[in-house]
Amino acid sequence: MNNNTNNNLLIANQWQLERKLGSGSFGDVYRALNTQTGEHVAIKLEANNTYSLQLAFEAKLYKLMNGIQ
Structure with a gap:
């Protein structure tokens, strides 16, 4: 996706993407x-063909930091 994200794109019928904030080795934010x-939140998206557990690790870490088990 480019920086001018389509504002109509919904993720899981709940999250409306507004604009790209940045990108890195494991995905785009x-x-x-x-x-x-x-x-408003930040969402990180990885490509479907990415073989990495990075996103799952980060989700677990953020839950721990917020006191969610």
């Missing part, structure tokens, strides 16, 4: 809107 709560 986007600013997104939670269409149910109005909260």
Whole structure:
């Protein structure tokens, strides 16, 4: 995806991608809107063919940091 993300793209019928914030070795990070709560968040997307456990590791780490087991 490019920096001018289609604002109509919904992830899991909840997250509306707004714009690309950056990219790295394991994926691209986007600013997104939670269409149910109005909260803005950052979402990291990896390519489907990426063989990496990085995203799963990061999700677990963020849950631990927020006290969610």
